[in-house]
Amino acid sequence: MTETETTNSPASETSFRDQLGIVSKEGKRKWIYPKKPSGRFHAGRILASWILLAILFVTPFLRFNGHPLMLFDITERKFIVFGLIFGPHDYILFAIAMISTIVFIFLFTVVFGRLFCGWICPQTVFMEMVFRKIDYWIEGNHVRQKQLNDSSWTGNKIFKKLFKHGIYFFLSFLIANMLLAWIIGSEKLLKIISAPPSEHMGGFVAILVFTGVFHWIFGWFREQACILVCPYGRLQGVLLDRNSIVIAYDFIRGEPRGKFRKSEERILGDCIDCHQCVEVCPTGIDIRNGTQLECINCTACIDACDSIMDSVEKPRGLIRYDSIEGIEKKIRSLITPRSIGYSIVLIILISLLTYLVITRSDIDVTILRTGGMFYQEQPDDYISNLYDVKALNKTFESVPLSFKLKNVDGKISVLGDSLIIKTQESVSVKLFIMLKRDQIKSMNTPLQIEVLRSGEITQVVETSFLGPVGGKGIIDEI
Numbered sequence: 001m002t003e004t005e006t007t008n009s010p011a012s013e014t015s016f017r018d019q020l021g022i023v024s025k026e027g028k029r030k031w032i033y034p035k036k037p038s039g040r041f042h043a044g045r046i047l048a049s050w051i052l053l054a055i056l057f058v059t060p061f062l063r064f065n066g067h068p069l070m071l072f073d074i075t076e077r078k079f080i081v082f083g084l085i086f087g088p089h090d091y092i093l094f095a096i097a098m099i100s101t102i103v104f105i106f107l108f109t110v111v112f113g114r115l116f117c118g119w120i121c122p123q124t125v126f127m128e129m130v131f132r133k134i135d136y137w138i139e140g141n142h143v144r145q146k147q148l149n150d151s152s153w154t155g156n157k158i159f160k161k162l163f164k165h166g167i168y169f170f171l172s173f174l175i176a177n178m179l180l181a182w183i184i185g186s187e188k189l190l191k192i193i194s195a196p197p198s199e200h201m202g203g204f205v206a207i208l209v210f211t212g213v214f215h216w217i218f219g220w221f222r223e224q225a226c227i228l229v230c231p232y233g234r235l236q237g238v239l240l241d242r243n244s245i246v247i248a249y250d251f252i253r254g255e256p257r258g259k260f261r262k263s264e265e266r267i268l269g270d271c272i273d274c275h276q277c278v279e280v281c282p283t284g285i286d287i288r289n290g291t292q293l294e295c296i297n298c299t300a301c302i303d304a305c306d307s308i309m310d311s312v313e314k315p316r317g318l319i320r321y322d323s324i325e326g327i328e329k330k331i332r333s334l335i336t337p338r339s340i341g342y343s344i345v346l347i348i349l350i351s352l353l354t355y356l357v358i359t360r361s362d363i364d365v366t367i368l369r370t371g372g373m374f375y376q377e378q379p380d381d382y383i384s385n386l387y388d389v390k391a392l393n394k395t396f397e398s399v400p401l402s403f404k405l406k407n408v409d410g411k412i413s414v415l416g417d418s419l420i421i422k423t424q425e426s427v428s429v430k431l432f433i434m435l436k437r438d439q440i441k442s443m444n445t446p447l448q449i450e451v452l453r454s455g456e457i458t459q460v461v462e463t464s465f466l467g468p469v470g471g472k473g474i475i476d477e478i
Helices: 040-061 088-112 115-119 122-139 142-150 155-184 186-194 197-221 224-229 232-239 300-311 324-329 337-358
Strands: 070-073 078-081 084-086 246-249 319-322 363-369 376-378 382-393 399-405 411-414 419-421 426-436 444-453 456-466
Touching (some): 040 070, 040 115, 040 155, 040 186, 040 300, 070 155, 088 232, 088 337, 115 122, 122 142, 122 197, 155 186, 186 197, 197 224, 382 419, 382 456, 426 444
Antiparallel strands (some): 070 078, 363 382, 376 382, 382 426
């Protein structure tokens, strides 16, 4: 291509949207062999990945007051978040937390595009920072990898493939164990690992299934998980606007494209059409075509382009984090009506969630007079009422409860055995409250009942006592 030959700008060339970069014209899968990235953004992503991997592998073993710091036990419907235990009874908190998460995703995408995918998403972290690094180490650079896959099966190829997939399997097995530790806890996981498989067949099978799934995803499915399965990329079409910060090609500065000649005065744009941004892309797209659902904002194209700009003595940033407004009008505005609206909703939701968590009691007790029951005459001039008690234990330990009348003198007796509630369990019992006839001044006498946990008041419940007015029964009054 000579300097007078140029390519079309992204605004006029849209045929790339008619096909996926991972599918050939024949409809077959097109394997992606990205060039090994390097640069300041890649170094930042490596640091972020190490931090995230440390969180993944260390957190299940952290304890707070003798309990896991984080646990998401789906099988027993028990969740521990930063030392606080939650169960099915906290469904309102879960609902608000889920809605808050969705709103946060919307807000984050509106402002920063698909930044999460490139820097935080576990699929990207494992694929680009772990498994692809193994590819480069064992099979060489992207050119050698393609040559090896296209070559016939030899002893060298068999050895490299077996060695690579052996490491893949080991890492997949390790990841599966860590995922299971987040679900069942590190203590149960260590028991499964140390005991024979026959004693924990369910856990053993679960680990093998997860291992196989991870091995398949990172060894074969790879970038298709982001392009074909993940719905987040498709959300961009409705969430992004002209002010969203994405990885963008400055087509105003870069066009028209053309090859670079040191000996000639350049009259074209800064893009020298080197295709390095395409070579390093892990999903096989050309970022110069504009924002695409395949783009995971991994910044590999930014580092590659910056390196080329340095070599041709041009300013960096031909590909950069920017918005369409920033490229066309040199205006970057993060505060838009959409971001303001999402922010207000998110602040309200987080404030409500924080309030509910702070005011959440460890023991929740409700006491209601049994419906359809009248008062009962008892010996020694006592009047009794029957009550339904529902008690919920939100703590880690079993809790013994007892009751005491606060505002009047009387007797309380729980029907059955002593009231001991196991962790995260809800029980229903019945109790009798008996008052002397001369203490009853109205048909409904207000009662305050102290709920005692190991002798200490944990809650005061208000209810009412039904009795004869002025000590006389209904028949006496008639």
